[in-house]
Amino acid sequence: MAEPLRVLVTGAAGQIAYSLLYSIGKGDVFGPKQSLVLILLDIPPMMGVLDGVLMELQDCSLPLVSSIVATADPKVAFTGVDFAILVGAMPRREGMERADLLKANVKIFESQGQAINSYAKKTVKVLVVGNPANTNCLVCMKNAPSIPKENFTCMTRLDQNRAQAQIANRLSVSCDAVQNVIIWGNHSSTQFPDAAHASVDINGKKENVVAAVKNDDWLNGEFIKTVQVRGASVIKARKLSSAMSAAKAICDHMKDWWFGTPEGSWVSMGVYNNGSYYGIPADLIYSLPVTIGKGGEWSVVPGLTITDFAREKMDLTAKELVDERDTANQFVQPQ
Template sequence: MAEPIRVVVTGAAGQIAYSLLYSIAKGDVFGKDQPIILILLDIPPMLPVLDGVVMELQDCALPLLREVIPTDKVEVGFKDIDAAILVGSMPRKEGMERKDLLKANVAIFKTQGAALDKYAKKTVKVLVVGNPANTNCLIASKSAPSIPKENFSCLTRLDHNRACSQVAMRCGVSSNNVKNVIIWGNHSSTQYPDVHHAKVNVGGAEKAAYDAVKNDAWLRGDFISTVQQRGAAVIKARKLSSAMSAAKAICDHMRDIWFGTKEVSVCRKEIKL
């Protein structure tokens, strides 16, 4: 069996990570024959919670999981890592101006970028999840000048998955029968889900999305607003932000970055630095 790879997840005590870590540890991201060392990085007040997460991962008895390391120190978290999933960031709180949010996240991602530059392998693949993901990714990359810029990307795969699912449900097919969906813009309500180049496999025949859906008004109206507002709709229903679907999107994104896609298709919008 292959040598273990080292994977760090930041914000590891949070709800997204709670849905994410099991999938990584059981081989959904890096392969079913790839042993994993998981490093769980979070702020000092969350270390007791991380201890509980470590116990649960141990109790899962996952054959690929070689070690779990909880820490609040970047020099431990980023040491010799092969992949970094940066979930943790400062959330926007009531009364907080955008400039205040950006200022807080500059400090976080500048520190993490510098730690990547100093401690991580130069081949490390970095996925920024914490919002504003595009800006945070840029900060991290600029703070890690010795790591190739193409090794950094940020998450918009959740919006892509939402768009694919909406089209698939409308056509009565599974989501893997929808391809070439594009998400333009940030992970926010201003994004534009674009299906003008999308294809849908219906009954073995590949059709353009507009021909498969047969409802142009829906594609130009409710489809777009549903994808744009999906995060808010989840919060309204759950009283919590998306976690399970966000974790699945992280897995999809990192798996494609790690292994590549089987065909040339636009399945996500990655940050261009």
């Protein structure tokens, strides 16, 4: 059994974590031979609920989990962690302006970035899930200057999974037959789900998705809109957010970051853009197609053809991210 990895999940008393922690603990992310220390962080008012989550994890009797820590103390939570999955965030409430949401989350992710900087391993890999995920990730990263920028990502894998599922349903194939759908930009309703470079395996033959679907109006219209508003659609139907699918996407994201992507395939991740990728403005966490090596190093897929239609969509979501960043910067405390 390998030396235990210290894996932190914030917002650990919430419904996403409730679906997530068992999957991590039983080996869905880091494999069946990797022992784990699970660290559960939440705010003090949630400690009663968190105690219940702790008891359930203990009662699962998971062989890979060597110990579990439940705490409201960031120093205890972040000390020596290998992976930090930041699920907890201030949700947008009815009547709340976007600036109010950003202001609340800047405070949260400033403090978590500072805790990462002070206590986590310098090799820690950070996944931000709590929304607005891209900008929360940027704030967190900027407050942890001792950690490489490449070690901060935000989750757009749920959007990728949603897009793959829509195409698979359209073509009556299994989801794993669809590869290399791209999510560009922000994890929001401006994101651009792009099937132009995707492929699908139909009866053992690989085809371009656009050629297989044979309906540009659907791909450029209903398909994009469905993926963009899928989270809201789930809330409307379920009266709760999409916890199960979000937890699955977190596992997918982290598994690929740990093991690497298969040859010939890529995945979508919100990563730090230094201004050298596809004409996207610098200093944003922007979702891009990446391949990941066995050591966890990601590389943006180069040389993809960008149509005028795609360019317009990519620039629109970039503009939203610039606006979010600039708004968030108004609330950043001077160091």
